[in-house]
Amino acid sequence: MELSARNQLKARIKSINKGDTIAEVILDIGGQEMCSTITTGSVNKLGLNVGDDVTTLIKASSVMIMK
Template sequence: MNISARNQLKGKVKELKKGPVSTEVVIDVNGSEVVSSITTASAESLNLSVGDDVVAIVKASNVMVGKE
């Protein structure tokens, strides 16, 4: 399936911090960290484990721009 989300960054799961409802997923993308917060049910349904090859997906409307 192709997705309309403009940002799809390939990486590896580096860390998983599971709470009762939310789970934080730290993804290593070319040496940078991208952090995702998903439901724990999603994390389990994807069977996410440290080391997995994953894609961090972000819709363009959710990206802000900062400038010094």
């Protein structure tokens, strides 16, 4: 599969908080946490579980940097 998103990071699912329609998925990326909000239906369809190894795909029109 080819994708236009160049920013791909390997991660492990740390926690999943499912709501009625939206789920908050907390990811561990080399000791750093990242939060992804996706539909609860997508969590179920993908069979996502705590501890799963996944690949994150990031495509954003802006990336902020702070020093």
